[in-house]
Amino acid sequence: MSAAEARRRPILRMIAGRLGIGVFTLFVxxxxxxxxxxxxxxxxxQQVLGQSATPETVAAFRRELGLDQPLAWRYLDWVGGVLSGxxxxxxxxxxxxxxxxxxxxxxxxxxxxxxxxxxxxxxxxLGLLAALWRGSWFDRIANVATLSxxxxxxxxxxxxxxxxxxVRMGWFxxxxxxxxxxxxxxxxxxxxxxxxxxxxxVTAHMMRMTRAAVVNxxxxxxxxxxxxxxxxxxxxxxxxxxxxxxxxxxxxxxLNVAWLITGVVIVEVVFVYPGLGQLMVDSVTNRDIPVVQAxxxxxxxxxxxxxxxxxxxxxxxxxxxxxxx
Amino acid sequence: MSFNxxxxxxxxxxxxxxxxxxxxxxxxxxRGARAQEARRGGRLRIGHLGGATSDTLDPATYAAxxxxxxxxxxxxxxxxxxxxxxxxxxxxxxxxxxxxxVWTFRxxxxxxxxxxxxxxxxxxxxxxxxxxGADTKSGAKGSLEQVKEIRADGDNVVVFELTSGNADFAYLxxxxxxxxxxxxxxxxxxxxxxxxxGGYVLENFEPGVRITLKRRDDYxxxxxxxxxxxxxxxxxxxxARQNALMTGEVDVINxxxxxxxxxxxxxxxxxxxxxxxxxxxxxxxFCDQAPFTDPNLRLAxxxxxxxxxxxxxxxxxxxxxxxxxxxxxxxxxFAADLPQRAYDPDKAKHYLKQAxxxxxxxxxxxxxxxxxxxxxxxxxxxxxxKAAGIDLTVKREPDDGYWSNVWLKKxxxxxxxxxRPTEDDMFSLxxxxxxxxxxxxxxxxxxxxxxxxxxxxxxxxxRAEMYREMQGLVSEDGxxxxxxxxxxxxxxxxxxxxxxxxxxxxxxxxxxxxRWWQA
Numbered sequence: 001m002s003a004a005e006a007r008r009r010p011i012l013r014m015i016a017g018r019l020g021i022g023v024f025t026l027f028v029x030x031x032x033x034x035x036x037x038x039x040x041x042x043x044x045x046q047q048v049l050g051q052s053a054t055p056e057t058v059a060a061f062r063r064e065l066g067l068d069q070p071l072a073w074r075y076l077d078w079v080g081g082v083l084s085g086x087x088x089x090x091x092x093x094x095x096x097x098x099x100x101x102x103x104x105x106x107x108x109x110x111x112x113x114x115x116x117x118x119x120x121x122x123x124x125x126l127g128l129l130a131a132l133w134r135g136s137w138f139d140r141i142a143n144v145a146t147l148s149x150x151x152x153x154x155x156x157x158x159x160x161x162x163x164x165x166x167v168r169m170g171w172f173x174x175x176x177x178x179x180x181x182x183x184x185x186x187x188x189x190x191x192x193x194x195x196x197x198x199x200x201x202v203t204a205h206m207m208r209m210t211r212a213a214v215v216n217x218x219x220x221x222x223x224x225x226x227x228x229x230x231x232x233x234x235x236x237x238x239x240x241x242x243x244x245x246x247x248x249x250x251x252x253x254x255l256n257v258a259w260l261i262t263g264v265v266i267v268e269v270v271f272v273y274p275g276l277g278q279l280m281v282d283s284v285t286n287r288d289i290p291v292v293q294a295x296x297x298x299x300x301x302x303x304x305x306x307x308x309x310x311x312x313x314x315x316x317x318x319x320x321x322x323x324x325x
Numbered sequence: 326m327s328f329n330x331x332x333x334x335x336x337x338x339x340x341x342x343x344x345x346x347x348x349x350x351x352x353x354x355x356r357g358a359r360a361q362e363a364r365r366g367g368r369l370r371i372g373h374l375g376g377a378t379s380d381t382l383d384p385a386t387y388a389a390x391x392x393x394x395x396x397x398x399x400x401x402x403x404x405x406x407x408x409x410x411x412x413x414x415x416x417x418x419x420x421x422x423x424x425x426x427v428w429t430f431r432x433x434x435x436x437x438x439x440x441x442x443x444x445x446x447x448x449x450x451x452x453x454x455x456x457x458g459a460d461t462k463s464g465a466k467g468s469l470e471q472v473k474e475i476r477a478d479g480d481n482v483v484v485f486e487l488t489s490g491n492a493d494f495a496y497l498x499x500x501x502x503x504x505x506x507x508x509x510x511x512x513x514x515x516x517x518x519x520x521x522x523g524g525y526v527l528e529n530f531e532p533g534v535r536i537t538l539k540r541r542d543d544y545x546x547x548x549x550x551x552x553x554x555x556x557x558x559x560x561x562x563x564x565a566r567q568n569a570l571m572t573g574e575v576d577v578i579n580x581x582x583x584x585x586x587x588x589x590x591x592x593x594x595x596x597x598x599x600x601x602x603x604x605x606x607x608x609x610x611f612c613d614q615a616p617f618t619d620p621n622l623r624l625a626x627x628x629x630x631x632x633x634x635x636x637x638x639x640x641x642x643x644x645x646x647x648x649x650x651x652x653x654x655x656x657x658x659f660a661a662d663l664p665q666r667a668y669d670p671d672k673a674k675h676y677l678k679q680a681x682x683x684x685x686x687x688x689x690x691x692x693x694x695x696x697x698x699x700x701x702x703x704x705x706x707x708x709x710x711k712a713a714g715i716d717l718t719v720k721r722e723p724d725d726g727y728w729s730n731v732w733l734k735k736x737x738x739x740x741x742x743x744x745r746p747t748e749d750d751m752f753s754l755x756x757x758x759x760x761x762x763x764x765x766x767x768x769x770x771x772x773x774x775x776x777x778x779x780x781x782x783x784x785x786x787x788r789a790e791m792y793r794e795m796q797g798l799v800s801e802d803g804x805x806x807x808x809x810x811x812x813x814x815x816x817x818x819x820x821x822x823x824x825x826x827x828x829x830x831x832x833x834x835x836x837x838x839x840r841w842w843q844a
Contacts, residue, residue: 040725061462092379093532100378103531159564166572174568175575177535177558272560272569274534282378282533285725291378 011315015308022304026297030082033296034075034289043067043287067091078290082297088290092283097294100279105298107178108275111191112260115198120253123203127210127249132237134215146204158197158270165193176271194271198264202256209252213245220244247314254310262299362822363548367843369555369821371832372566372575376559378533383516384502385455385463389743389831391557393501395536398555398838399439400504400521403430403449404495406746406834408825410655412495416444416505416522417483419498425490425781430498432481436545438507439526446477451508455516465502467754467761490781492788493747501835524550524839533559538838551842570595570816577817577841579831583641583697589816598815600828601645603653603744603751605810606696608689608703609764611736612804616682620802625676626687629713630706631668632808638705639698644811649800651742651751653810655828658748658792663800673713686716689737694727696741702808703739733764740764746829748792749780756799765804772798820844 043062062068069077081088087097126146130139149157166174176194178187217223218241226236265277276295283291375390387393405415417430436444453475456463474486487494497503505522509515519527524546525538538555558575560566563582567589569575581589590597610617610626617623632646645654648666652659677683691703703719710717722731722738731738745751754760757776758768772795779791799805813831817823822844827834833841 056459057462057464057466060460063460090379092377093381095532162565162568167568170572173574174565174572175558175560179535269562270565272558272562272565274531278533279378286377286379288379 011312014315015312018304018308018311022301022308025304026300029296029300030079030293031075033293034071034078037284037287037289037292038071040284040287074289078293087294090283090288090291092286092288092291097290100291101276101294101298104274104276104279107273108261108264108277110187111194111198111264111273111275112257114188114191114195115202115260116257118195119199119202119256120206122199123206124210124249124253126203127207128214128237128242130207130211131214131218131241132233134211139211142207146207149200150202150204154197154201154264154266155270157200158194158267161193161197162270174271176273191273194264194267194273197267197271198260202260206249206252206256210245210249213248214241217241217245243317246317250310250313250317251307254306258303258306261302362824363551363842365551365553365842367552367554367820369552369577369838369841369843370575371555371557371837372560372569372578373557374561374563374566374578374580376533376557376561380532382519382527382530384452384504384506384514385461385465387502388464391536391559392532394832394835394838395525395527395530395538395555395557396504396519396521397501397523397835398525398538398550399519399523399527400506401436401523402500402503402505403498405836406496406499406827406829408827408834410657410746410828412493412499412746415499417449419495421492421494421783423783425492425494425783426487428485428487428494429478430483430485432483433545434481436522437543438520438522439541440507440520442507444505444522445480446483447508447512449483449505450475450477451512451514452503452505454512455514456502463502465500468497468500468502468750489777491749492780492783493749496747497750499746525555535559546839549839552838555838557838567816570818573818576821577815577832577837579813579815581814581816583643583814586641586643586814594819596817596819598817598823598826598833599643599812600655600826601653601810602655602813602828602830603651603742603746603810604813605647605651605653605742605744605807606699606702607651607740607742607764608706608806608808609738609740610804610806611766612768613766614736616680616685616687617736617804619680619682621676621680622682622685623804624801625673625680625682625685625713625715626710627666627806628669628673628676629710629715630806630808631709632666633668634709635702635705635808639702640809640811643814644809647807647810648796649803649805649807650796651744651755651799651805651807652748652792652796653744656744656746656748656751658789660793660796663793663797666800668709670709670713673710673715677714683714684716685714686718687737688718688720689739690720690722690731690735691739692722692724692727692731694722694724695732695739696811699739699741733762743830748795749776752776752795752799753780756803756805767799767802767804769798769802772802 066074078088089096090100126142130142133139162174165172172193173190176190178190214237223236223240226240264275265281268275268278276298280292280295283295371394373391373394376392380390380392382392382396401416403415403417404412404419407413416436417432419428419430421428432444432446438444453469455461456465457469457472471487471489471491472485473488476484478484485494507515507520519530524541524544526541528539529535529537536557540550540553544550560569566578567581567585570578571592589595610623612618627649636642636644636646646665648663654661677685689703691699693699700721707717707719732740742755745754753776755762755764756767756772757763758773775791775795779788782788782791815832820843821841823833823841827836
């Protein structure tokens with residue numbers, strides 16, 4: 001028991017330490033984003049009024065939003081709000097940022113989960129098979145196919161899929177917006193094309209990492225030993241090679257899942273899917289700082305937490321990593 | 326009266342069944358004739374360009390996009406523009422005094438907001454005051470500067486007192502900023518609740534995603550608002566918009582991609598709804614800054630652009646060439662008899678010589694943020710100007726912040742105007758001395774004098790004459806190159822039908838929800 005405890009404690013200590021650093025990172029990011037948005041030319045008053053901005057209306061707009069206050073003061077005001085759980089209101093439409101984000105975040109997580117549930121097993125499976133049958137036709141075809149998919153820009157894949165599966169065949173809707181109160185089955189059908197687009201984009205990276213890691217381990221003496229004992233090839237891969245190769249795979253999966261949450265704005269636009277990415281781009285265009293800040297914090301938190309999770313999983317599968325030499 | 330108020334030369338390539346089209350032209354025919362055509366029920370789904378998550382219901386911030394289209398179905402104006410481009414009473418009958426300086430609007434009986442409250446003069450005053458005064462952030466503030474006082478005369482009459490006569494004031498009240506919303510107790514405007522007197526109530530509003538509208542059963546107009554429900558989806562990507570129409574996800578889209586429009590047209594079951602409105606591309610030059618101070622140089626540049634080529638290549642023919650005047654064929658007092666300026670490098674050279682500026686080098690700032698294809702347009706201009714001995718360099722500006730950092734700041738740039746339904750509004754906004762948006766800093770004595778005179782003149786014939794002279798002045802002496810008018814194009818499937826389409830905006834003057842019906 002004491003041995004197990006000793007093993008768990010360093011993990012807990014590491015998690016606590018990483019979370020602390022994570023909070024500090026979030027703080028630094030919030031300062032950077034705030035400064036960056038303030039450095040952009042124009043402010044929300046000019047952006048919203050556009051061609052119809054006049055000096056008086058812009059001034060009135062700024063007064064109403066408190067944009068005539070000094071930068072540092074506005075930042076402190078915002079930090080104070082966040083620390084007390086209030087993300088403030090959108091400058092553009094006066095709605096609470098938390099409300100704006102809630103629905104969008106749900107959509108984004110749904111799409112990311114949908115794509116990940118398909119992509120991760122697919123990529124790891126393909127990677128394992130490719131490693132198992134290294135140099136075979138299967139290996140080559142899987143490599144070429146996934147590499148081609150990742151080489152095309154996402155919007156191109158999206159348009160091709162839309163053209164064939166939606167416009168030509170009529171199997172799937174071309175618009176992914178699920179409506180105001182959708183049912184799960186409808187959401188799955190509507191979000192299928194964007195999810196598949198994302199699957200095609202992320203599979204190659206994870207598959208190749210899986211293949212490389214497993215191939216690497218397959219060269220180790222203990223694998224040869226297992227083979228000599230008469231263990232089947234499949235069993236060698238799944239029981240001996242994969243657990244030892246998991247650490248790099250988990251890391252790549254975590255990075256890709258993080259991308260699925262934070263980097264899919266183009267797919268959102270093409271399929272008219274109301275996710276966080278679109279919200280953030282709109283908000284940057286309008287210099288809507290509270291919304292940009294909140295989005296940036298969520299994205300940063302996603303990266304920090306997923307990386308932490310990946311490290312914990314890697315350590316769980318390979319406790320040697322806890323004791324770096 | 327030598328002018329045809331219907332706007333001669335209106336190109337309408339829309340597939341209108343002639344009889345059905347006429348029968349539905351709103352207020353022209355008695356109700357019986359039209360009721361057979363239009364029918365109640367169904368759902369209208371629009372794939373709309375221009376929505377953003379920053380959209381609000383506050384009319385002070387309206388620009389374009391689904392919110393405006395939706396709110397023109399939820400609310401009414403005092404006056405609306407019909408398919409002929411005429412101002413007709415909507416919520417109120419109107420009457421000017423002899424000098425067109427005091428306008429009396431008499432509210433129609435039996436108009437209620439969707440929560441049952443009766444429409445009163447207080448609501449109208451709050452709706453206009455929202456765009457006036459020192460604290461307003463409204464884009465329509467400038468239009469109301471001429472209003473000295475708005476007062477109620479009882480519950481049903483609103484009187485607008487102007488600083489000077491304006492024969493077109495009724496048109497101005499049809500502006501989409503001036504939708505009538507209920508007043509709060511303290512006289513401010515309650516735009517937050519999204520209530521209106523229109524045929525639809527706001528059911529769901531998710532900025533930048535979708536707006537859902539539901540029909541009201543007690544709408545005061547018996548011959549409007551046919552659909553039971555309307556959904557306005559924001560689809561900002563042109564390809565996605567077209568795909569949504571082709572796959573039947575939506576019934577109508579606006580602004581199709583011009584490059585692929587001919588392919589879309591080949592598809593059966595789709596109808597193109599195209600009108601030449603008042604929208605135009607402009608290239609303003611600061612008339613008070615060298616080298617543009619010389620009218621000869623301005624003329625040289627006007628002759629150095631090949632308008633037909635710009636129309637053919639940038640708009641693929643979906644527009645009309647313009648004559649350096651912002652008054653379009655769709656306007657009432659368009660001067661069709663003014664000679665059309667054409668590309669003429671020799672004349673350009675001649676005027677350049679007159680100005681003593683042969684071998685001129687000049688820079689134009691441009692970005693596609695100003696209008697679709699603006700960069701292509703200036704590149705064509707660069708080529709055609711070269712033949713006239715003008716070295717035009719194109720400065721490509723960032724899209725982001727174009728309107729705040731380039732427009733009105735750089736001496737020669739590209740710009741865009743939706744145009745206005747009246748000559749006076751258009752001229753006062755952009756071409757009058759000292760106007761906030763006088764993008765060319767043009768100041769012409771005679772023009773400014775005529776502007777005031779024509780504004781207060783109620784005799785149509787005299788006005789037509791004055792506006793003709795003013796169009797000539799802008800075209801000859803003005804500091805703005807106006808090469809083309811651009812068509813408003815919508816594409817619809819055959820599940821929806823409509824009457825004659827208004828030419829003042831996209832989507833039937835943005836009133837599609839109230840005016841169209843299911844086929």
